[in-house]
Amino acid sequence: MSVIDCINVTKRYGRETALENLTFSIEKNKITGIIGRNGAGKTTTLKILAGYIQESSGDVKVFSEHPFNSLMVSANTIFVDDQMNLPSSLNLAEILNNAEMFYENWDCELAERLFSYFSFHPKQTHDQLSKGKKSTFNMIIGLASRCALTIFDEPTTGMDAAVRSDFYRALLKDYLAHPRTILLSSHHLNEIEELLEDILLLKDGQVYLHMSLMELKELAVGLTGKKDEIQKWISNKEVYYESRVGINDNYVVVENTFTKEELAKLTATGITISQVASNDLCVYLTNTSKGGIDDVFK
Amino acid sequence: MIHHDGSKPIYVQISDWIETEILRGNFEPDQKVYSQYQLAEMFNINPATAAKGLNVLANEMILYKKRGLGLFVASDARERIVNRRKNETLKQLVVNVVMEAKYLQVSETVLVEMIHNVYNEIKEDGS
Amino acid sequence: MSLNNVTLATATKKLYKYKLKANIGLLNSLVFLQLIAVLFSLNGVGQMGTGGNGFSINVYYYSSTLVIAFTMLWAFIHSIFLTTKTFRYDDFTFVSNRIASNLSNMVFLATASLIAALFAMFTSPLLKVIAYFLLDHEVLLETGIFYSPTELLLGFAATTLYIFLFSALGYFVGTLIQLSKLFGILLPVIFFGTLFVEARAGQSNLLITMGTFIFTESSFLLFIIKVVCLSSLLFGSSLFLSNKLEVKQ
Numbered sequence: 001m002s003v004i005d006c007i008n009v010t011k012r013y014g015r016e017t018a019l020e021n022l023t024f025s026i027e028k029n030k031i032t033g034i035i036g037r038n039g040a041g042k043t044t045t046l047k048i049l050a051g052y053i054q055e056s057s058g059d060v061k062v063f064s065e066h067p068f069n070s071l072m073v074s075a076n077t078i079f080v081d082d083q084m085n086l087p088s089s090l091n092l093a094e095i096l097n098n099a100e101m102f103y104e105n106w107d108c109e110l111a112e113r114l115f116s117y118f119s120f121h122p123k124q125t126h127d128q129l130s131k132g133k134k135s136t137f138n139m140i141i142g143l144a145s146r147c148a149l150t151i152f153d154e155p156t157t158g159m160d161a162a163v164r165s166d167f168y169r170a171l172l173k174d175y176l177a178h179p180r181t182i183l184l185s186s187h188h189l190n191e192i193e194e195l196l197e198d199i200l201l202l203k204d205g206q207v208y209l210h211m212s213l214m215e216l217k218e219l220a221v222g223l224t225g226k227k228d229e230i231q232k233w234i235s236n237k238e239v240y241y242e243s244r245v246g247i248n249d250n251y252v253v254v255e256n257t258f259t260k261e262e263l264a265k266l267t268a269t270g271i272t273i274s275q276v277a278s279n280d281l282c283v284y285l286t287n288t289s290k291g292g293i294d295d296v297f298k
Numbered sequence: 299m300i301h302h303d304g305s306k307p308i309y310v311q312i313s314d315w316i317e318t319e320i321l322r323g324n325f326e327p328d329q330k331v332y333s334q335y336q337l338a339e340m341f342n343i344n345p346a347t348a349a350k351g352l353n354v355l356a357n358e359m360i361l362y363k364k365r366g367l368g369l370f371v372a373s374d375a376r377e378r379i380v381n382r383r384k385n386e387t388l389k390q391l392v393v394n395v396v397m398e399a400k401y402l403q404v405s406e407t408v409l410v411e412m413i414h415n416v417y418n419e420i421k422e423d424g425s
Numbered sequence: 426m427s428l429n430n431v432t433l434a435t436a437t438k439k440l441y442k443y444k445l446k447a448n449i450g451l452l453n454s455l456v457f458l459q460l461i462a463v464l465f466s467l468n469g470v471g472q473m474g475t476g477g478n479g480f481s482i483n484v485y486y487y488s489s490t491l492v493i494a495f496t497m498l499w500a501f502i503h504s505i506f507l508t509t510k511t512f513r514y515d516d517f518t519f520v521s522n523r524i525a526s527n528l529s530n531m532v533f534l535a536t537a538s539l540i541a542a543l544f545a546m547f548t549s550p551l552l553k554v555i556a557y558f559l560l561d562h563e564v565l566l567e568t569g570i571f572y573s574p575t576e577l578l579l580g581f582a583a584t585t586l587y588i589f590l591f592s593a594l595g596y597f598v599g600t601l602i603q604l605s606k607l608f609g610i611l612l613p614v615i616f617f618g619t620l621f622v623e624a625r626a627g628q629s630n631l632l633i634t635m636g637t638f639i640f641t642e643s644s645f646l647l648f649i650i651k652v653v654c655l656s657s658l659l660f661g662s663s664l665f666l667s668n669k670l671e672v673k674q
Contacts, residue, residue, distance in 0.1 A: 052672035069522040075431040085514035087447040102519035104429040197346040
């Protein structure tokens, strides 16, 4: 059963097109990573799903309802980002109490435990917090609200490494105990990939690929070896990335359509085969040129 | 335990880990193994990934399913694991060793001699 | 995870409670403003003097009209604040849609008007006490120390309605400005422009007519109907206009 269905969703801001014919659906109780470069349309997509902004054209359904102005969608959705709007006239404890009033499934105990684990003070106000602390506090609201659709847009902005890994662990544990649909956008795919089941890669306001992380891992393969030697093998394959290593060697990332026998032959001719890290692969896939930043300095 | 550097897919690492636990005797035949959720929690991974790791073992008949109860260790799990590791993992390791030897122009006799020596060293350490 | 359903009434009620707690600080500015108004009022809102052989009479009028005027201004300005992004977006952090957000604002402003009117009523005796002790007058005449309960209630209701009307006006103006920043320039220009043009021409049209229509109604019932209709019209248009406003940070 799908929780989110987007068909040909386009969003324009004046003359600029932020999203173009976005079509995808997200199944129930999956953790999906929304990945893309800056300006790929991640936040715009997530805000449309949360009912914050309205699509210019196309069809958006969340829990089979159009999210813009839907109370049902709002009651079952939480959108967490680093600039969550919380009043400075209330202290942190009061904000949590108010959140509890709004969300049916609110877990008061979890909120309190996280609150004291991350050493917040009840009398602090939100605007007194540092960037990382703000994100941490927002994350507590995001987890404790236990919404059927939980959206985290760059939730770890400003958090230090220890808090980030605490957050991922907390997210996973709470998800295992209370499965729900989670969308997680991040610049650090390498940090979140183990948490994810699916990945939605956006490029220039369009869906570039939408598949399970395990499929993504097998999508491409890295070859290192003599330039001419490699060239023989990849002439009819799609090359995602190419760079020079050392004097005569090349490193290329190509689509992984090799058979087992071919791979064995490759190794025999002295070409090293390596797995491509998902994060690197996503960077290669969304690069405009095959050589990356090196192309600028040619 | 789990390496996140992308050298080996996580689900393969999960099935490898369960295999090792079976070889070490931490799981007896007909004993229930961890569920995908327990594995997910233990290794901090998505339960779907853990499920895939378990499925690999189920397909190789190292684990068997009991409806509604979960996955259990097959009676011949040990043999299957040893056989497969011998035929695949060990063989691949040998291939790598031979390749490296060729690269360094180490002759077959010298290589066999080296392996022989390592065997003796380990034996002495163990006694 | 099963889905929760919320009715518009529940969502509005919760938002209202949330607003009440979050915006309690508005009362500070209200009290401050009313005290300033009391201070200004001590100068007298009107003065009349006459004199003859060896005597002169100076009559000063003191009234808390200025306090009410200041309170209306407060209501107007804070209603504009309420339509700004900072306040509007706060609602959407939790469970809300645009209708619930607007409705809860309306109920909140009604409550604020009630409290503001109550406070304004208290400033009248305050003014008298201050005038009695601090001002150096020979005779202090009052228009009645005790009002009948009906009079008090009517005065309170009328004050509340005036304040509410002004908050509705502020809310509408604020909503227009949210729709387009152009209104932020256009509205003051139109307002002051008409004032000047009319003053020069020496004729009383639009603004004056509107003022007379509301402020000089002698039937209380008609006055209530007028205010309620006007504020509903203003809130209704605000609701309609802001129903497409997006939450962008």
